[in-house]
Amino acid sequence: MRKLLFDKLGVLVSSDGTLYTVDTLKKFIDYAAELDYNNLYIDLTAGYELEGEPLFCYLRAKYTNTELKEIDAYAKAKGITVIPTIQTLAHLAYMFRWRPYFGMRDIDDILLVGEPKVYELIEKMIKTMAECFSAKIIHLGLDEAFRLGRGKYYDLHGDRNRVDIMKEHVYKVLEICKKYGVSAEVWGDMYMRLAYGTYDGDGGASCDKSEEVAKSIDSDLKIHYWDYFGLDKEHYFENIEKFKKLTDNVVFDGGVQSYIGFEPDNTFSIKTLEAGFKACYEKGIKEVTVTLWGGDVTNETSIWSTMPSLVAAAEFAHGNYDMTSVKEKFKKLMSIEFDAFIALESADKLKARDVDNKESYYCNPTKYLLYNDVFAGIYDATVDESERYVFTDAAKRLELYVKDKKWGGIFRTAKALAEVLEYKFDLGIKTRRAYQTGDIKELKKLANKVYPLVIRRVEKLYRAFREQYYAECKQNGFEVQDMRFGGLKKRLENCRELLLKYCNGKIDRLNELEQKIVDYFDGADNIVTGALFENGHVDEVSSLPIWI
Secondary structure, eight states: OOOOSSSEEEEEEOOTTSOBOHHHHHHHHHHHHHTTOOEEEEEOTTSBOOTTOTTTTTTSOOBOHHHHHHHHHHHHHTTOEEEEEOOSSSOOTTGGGSGGGGGGEEETTEEOTTOHHHHHHHHHHHHHHHHHOTTOEEEOOOOOOTTTTSSHHHHHHOSOOHHHHHHHHHHHHHHHHHHTTOEEEEESHHHHHHHHSOOOTTOOOSOOOHHHHHHHSOTTOEEEEEOOOOOSHHHHHHHHHHHHTTOSOEEEEEEOBOSSSSSOBHHHHHHHHHHHHHHHHHTTOOEEEEEEOOOSSSOOSOGGGGHHHHHHHHHHHTTOOOHHHHHHHHHHHHSSOHHHHHGGGGGGOOOBSSTTOTTOTTBOHHHHHHHSOSSSOTTGGGOOGGGHHHHHHHHHHHHTTTTOTTTHHHHHHHHHHHHHHHHHTTHHHHHHHHHHTTOHHHHHHIIIIIHHHHHHHHHHHHHHHHHHHHHHBOSTTHHHHHHHHHHHHHHHHHHHHHHHHHHTTSSSOOHHHHSOOOOTTTOOSSOOOOBOBOSSSOGGGGOOTTOO
């Protein structure tokens, strides 16, 4: 076995509102072991059982305690430590849907610090994790509780220093951990925000309370520095130094962009992981992790489509940054060319709106253009009509791999998505233009030929994606996809019918099409076309009305 540059090389698996089957995880563990990963974090935030809590994770996909123990034992036999990742402060919106938990809520998705019932519930969480996982290590979450102490807590206790609120809560949770003999890890963004006023991608700071915050952190607590966006070592150097002013117990988490749409951006992810791992090694960070977060509410990206990034990260962790060698390792492991999997992102490579984003990194136009409304297309302003060839070429490229015995299903989904967008990406623009210029002939052509073609292709995409999903995940969660795809199809069908009624004189106007499309960002008439990207700042792309 080659020597790792780090003591621990981990991977975090999350599928958000869905869960991978036990068989999928076992297969994934096999690949991870081949690559020398020795930590596996499983995000279980909304996917496990709690004794005596029937409404906890109610009607969601969840692992039984027996399944968790089975996963743990399987990974342990492969030399991999499983660390459950849960939430003990925020990201608990799913819980607050149910009446028994109303009194435990501070604000948003945040628990009410100091409420006795909160700690009774957290004790059940920790007890369950301690019983199911042999390593006796729990990642407690504790991230992104942005408005901690600003809701019911404020009503009860007034305006308190949030460093003190955080310290009080973490102390209580760690006392429970000690009771069950487990060590703890947490995300570090709350501590960074409290210390420096920000956790942005540029390393800026509005204050420096690092000395005060450092005193509030338990010396045994491992703090995870997550960062998925930096493309140069200096970016990571700056943030690592800030973390080290807070604690010596720092774990680095890079990420795969596997949550921005149906396909990941491995090209961008590999560049960020290379820069991050190099910086960590030079700064003496001993543990590194690669995170695979799920999509919005429900997973869309196949876990297997992230393998280029995972293979590359593993090679980086061994000190090998030669991409030719990385590709050879990938082919030997996966029985397919590295560049075949990179082709999965080809339909997303539209020209980026951001002129500095010359490589179209981190763009996800296939997601938002799929659901962009054809009559009220708020994202029509981003479309460059000359780029149909991107989707056509992507479909042709992906066709080469759809019959692959091992991975063909992934490519069938990607190809079907490219084929939908080949005619849908600018359908709203064409429809509006024909309507506003009174071109009835063009409207009839669109309604009789293009709309039915797109509807058929949406159905083909749905079936390919459903096959991919059920091959990897537990069934719960796909109801969201049924509603999304069903809504998309019915909307296309209705718009087609409205066009035909208008063309046949049965209705005299189409109100949505009489409105003018303006620039998405500033409402100006001077539209700047180009695909949007998610970089931690363009959050609107993650808030499409159709997303449930």
